[in-house]
Amino acid sequence: MSETRTRPRLEIETQLAPRLEPVPVVLEAPPSTGPGTLTLLGGGVAILVLGLAALGVGNFVAAQFERAAPLGWLTAAVAVAGFGLIAAAIRRELRGLLALRTVDRLRADLADPARARAAARMWVESLSEGATLLPALAAIQDRDATLALLRAGPIATLRARADALGRTAALQIFAVTAAIPWPAFDGLLVAWRGIRLVREVAELHGMRPGLLGTLGLLRRTALSAAGVVATDLAADTLARAALSNPLLQHVAGDVAGAGVAARRMVVLARATALACSPV
């Protein structure tokens, strides 16, 4: 093998580096037991509402045609435009859900030594700066090395960007809670910003989750959060660094809990990145 001929060595890198952090663990999602009651109920209601509305509109268009042809065409155009938008929304939802499935498939492929290389290649190609990595990827034969390369390259970059998004969200939360005079709104604000953050990080990973997709993503994020919370300390330092602005430090004392919420944003960004990442 080529490795026997390579001389062993120890080399010190040139950049300063902090203490290494363990890679957070993602818990396996419990096997799904088919659609839940609420899903069935919601689906039924949606079909009834949309289906009956479509039938009603159809009748109405037909009636309009009987009155006058131009009136009929106009009504038909309005109906098509309206339902078209609804269809587009549904399509987007489905695509968002499908993107989540793709991550699962990619994970399974990467776990399988036989398919890992091809899967890694496909994923890297789908990334915007992936091209630079392809030659190195082509040179590697075994799966562990492939994964190590992905972790050191694109995954690390994505994680750094997710961290940056988390820091921005943390800063905003912090600043806005400091400025808003009604503490009752704090919770709402944090929840809204949290959901936006989840979607931002998902977009970073090439997904545009819709409403259902976001819900699915939140469920996964909750699973991976356990792993991230375990690496709490790192999130802590990140949040503290984000809030190290002297002005913010000055108001920090006034806003009880804002520091905690800001820290949670950083954790949330990391957890989402973990949920969206194939390795």
Add this chain to the structure above:
Amino acid sequence: MPFARPTIRIGVTGLARAGKTAMLTSMAANLLALGAGLPALPALSQRLQGRGIRVSVAPAGADPIPRFDYPAHLAALAADPPRWPARTDAVSLLALDVEIGRAGLAAALPPTAFRLELVDYPGEWLLDLPLLEQGFPTWSAAALARLQGLEIAAPFLGFVQGMPAQAAADETLAATGHALYRALLTRLRDECGLALLQPGRFLMPPPGPAPPWMAFFPLPGRSRLASLLADRYDRYRDSARRELRAPGFGRIDRLVVLADVLGALHAGPAAFADAAAALDAAARALRWSNVAVPAWLAQLVPALGGIRRVAFAAAKSDHVAERQRANLKSLVARLTQTQARGPTAAFALASVRCTEDIVWQLEGHPISAVRGRLIGADRLARSYPGEVPSDPPDAGFWTHPFLSLPDFEPLRLPLGGRGGVPHIRLDELLVFLLEDLLP
């Protein structure tokens, strides 16, 4: 009712610096973190299939064995900058209370509860087990034969060969020979990296003042001095035999034999062969531990059967990348093939992970390597110590160097230690050791 629960005693043994203290600390921290609901031991969580598990440090009972200083060792690893736990020598014990819930309809029943005792047992003492079956003349001949041709053994061998055939049973001679022999063993360990050095208690004395019968050394012939030494040797064997029945070792029913295989690869062919022989001695000794009990009876009455599960593990495998860890594991498996009665398994693990895997472009080839921060440094060091063979290495292997293992700093502990200690395959080891207790 602390004594109502059954006690499982896991012995962790290995020569000095093999990583016993690190392993006990990591096992305890990760089990406690698992009990707190954190994903510290994924393989074990998976095995539990959603059943709840609770883990707590058991209060010190009336056991005569000293406590393992878990809080201090964990604090050292968790500190920033981290330190490795201080050197420990004597036997020590750490007890954890474990409760595993039941699933489904049985969930209403009380959980399965047991006490898990982890014992830090010096491997040097296991090396004395083969002595129990050897008389003084046989042992002397074998020990001296192993020293032949070693340059640093010259002073001691000179002393033995210069001894008159009719030497009297003189205390000064005995003390001088003993001091020379002991110094030689220490140098063989520290300078040549040898492991199979007997008697083990010369290098790792039991706590307390050394009894006078410890002062012996291998000597051939039938002089009166030799018979004095033979008497002392027999006393030594009696004491070792008694210790096997004593609480420290007597009740161990699962054993982890840790070996620094990577370190031995660096130390060269002689040291490696020696380390392999030591592992083999341990493996054979474990058969010995049950010799008084027929197999069928041991199966029926486990308490009589002595050690029931043995794991042989290469420690510190975070010094090489994943692909090499697979080789390391099969190397350990090849070195410890025994006809042990109970289940045995081989592992390549790291109790306290210090590195991450990288791909390193070297001389035009991508090489699986690792990197981590050295203790006291502020930059990452990349390390590729060499290729790990998956079979016992042949002459060709030794023509390439294998680097010594750098002193890496542990990864940051999650939640300052409450989240466990980052590790490699410690969870699989625990699943193997506790297999029969898990649902």
